[in-house]
Amino acid sequence: MADVVIAIAGLRTAIATRDGDVVQLVRDRYKGFLSPGSPAWRLEIETGPVGARRTHDDVLVSRAGAEPRYVINRGDFAGTVDLLSRGASVTLADANEYSLDSFLRILYSLALVEARALVVHAASLVRHRHAHLFCGRSGSGKTTVARLSPDATLLSDELSIVRISDGHAQCHGTPFWGELARAGDDRAAPLAGIHFLHHGPRHASSVVTPRQAIERLLPNVLFFARDPELTARVLAIAADLVDAAPCSDLSFRLDPGFWEVIDRA
Amino acid sequence: MPEQYPARNSRVAWRVYDGEAVILVAEDSTLNTLNAVGTVVWEAADGRTPVSAIVDRVCDEFDVDLAQAERDVAGFIEKLRRRGLLNVAASPDAVP
Numbered sequence: 001m002a003d004v005v006i007a008i009a010g011l012r013t014a015i016a017t018r019d020g021d022v023v024q025l026v027r028d029r030y031k032g033f034l035s036p037g038s039p040a041w042r043l044e045i046e047t048g049p050v051g052a053r054r055t056h057d058d059v060l061v062s063r064a065g066a067e068p069r070y071v072i073n074r075g076d077f078a079g080t081v082d083l084l085s086r087g088a089s090v091t092l093a094d095a096n097e098y099s100l101d102s103f104l105r106i107l108y109s110l111a112l113v114e115a116r117a118l119v120v121h122a123a124s125l126v127r128h129r130h131a132h133l134f135c136g137r138s139g140s141g142k143t144t145v146a147r148l149s150p151d152a153t154l155l156s157d158e159l160s161i162v163r164i165s166d167g168h169a170q171c172h173g174t175p176f177w178g179e180l181a182r183a184g185d186d187r188a189a190p191l192a193g194i195h196f197l198h199h200g201p202r203h204a205s206s207v208v209t210p211r212q213a214i215e216r217l218l219p220n221v222l223f224f225a226r227d228p229e230l231t232a233r234v235l236a237i238a239a240d241l242v243d244a245a246p247c248s249d250l251s252f253r254l255d256p257g258f259w260e261v262i263d264r265a
Numbered sequence: 266m267p268e269q270y271p272a273r274n275s276r277v278a279w280r281v282y283d284g285e286a287v288i289l290v291a292e293d294s295t296l297n298t299l300n301a302v303g304t305v306v307w308e309a310a311d312g313r314t315p316v317s318a319i320v321d322r323v324c325d326e327f328d329v330d331l332a333q334a335e336r337d338v339a340g341f342i343e344k345l346r347r348r349g350l351l352n353v354a355a356s357p358d359a360v361p
Contacts, residue, residue: 209283210282210283211285211287211298214280214287215287218294219294219296223294225291226291226293227291228275228276228277228278228291230291231276231277231278231289231290231291231294232278234278235278235279235280235287235289236278
């Protein structure tokens with residue numbers, strides 16, 4: 001069984017599979033995130049019939065019993081994630097990039113909670129050695145902001161990872177991309193600000209309170225498990241995150257002038 | 266009118282910011298936010314405090330008369346019960 005090790009936000013996962021197509025898929029799709037270090041997690045991947053009856057995009061993540069073990073089903077994959085043993089397994093209907101990427105997004109959203117990190121629907125960019133998180137649902141302008149920032153280092157145009165440690169927030173690059181179809185850099189930078197994005201007639205930034213920030217942030221956190229314990233931890237991390245970084249509403253139009261507004265704030 | 270004892274659903278996570286609660290529901294990740302009066306009711310809903318005592322707290326903290334507070338608190342508790350955020354029992358700590 002071949003192992004390929006990837007590291008996202010510092011969390012290394014050994015991906016073990018007998019399927020040569022999957023090995024190649026992992027090497028190609030996550031080439032910027034391959035890592036030679038010792039893995040904390042192990043993910044076993046098989047390909048074959050998944051037996052799921054759910055529609056393709058309908059993900060169900062449910063806790064199996066008292067232990068922190070989750071069963072994850074979608075039309076094109078069926079898997080488990082065990083937070084205690086740090087092991088996961090998944091059967092993919094075939095060696096499909098979209099299926100694998102979707103499972104990894106869910107795996108990391110669960111695994112990173114332990115490390116006090118959240119996977120957030122947000123673009124993130126590094127400028128002047130500091131990261132900015134641009135948060136919003138589809139259509140809010142995440143990819144547009146990334147496209148308008150050729151001088152910044154891309155961490156992601158779709159799903160970013162933010163981690164809290166000792167009251168400080170770090171933003172990490174991810175291979176999880178959106179319309180840009182380009183992975184972020186595998187690096188981290190201190191988080192300088194969280195910007196809740198929306199299109200507008202002019203560039204404008206207004207500070208939001210921690211309560212407003214958490215109301216805007218939480219709907220953008222990638223979080224599937226219907227689990228009170230995990231829900232409480234996600235809320236605690238989100239609360240620390242909005243305390244650790246300045247939060248603002250950012251209205252922007254289609255030119256890079258929004259960076260001037262951010263720099264002035 | 267018999268006394269009632271509201272209790273927060275244990276499957277929610279919540280925080281209070283500037284006197285206003287933000288509640289995250291585990292089942293569907295929905296977010297609920299409460300105003301200052303609602304937050305007083307929410308914080309008091311521990312399964313041991315009767316509705317009458319919660320009404321007294323609301324009267325103490327806000328400029329509202331008893332009859333109005335009784336109506337508002339009862340309506341609010343019922344609203345949160347229908348949303349699955351609160352359970353209501355006829356005796357203290359009887360909520361599962």
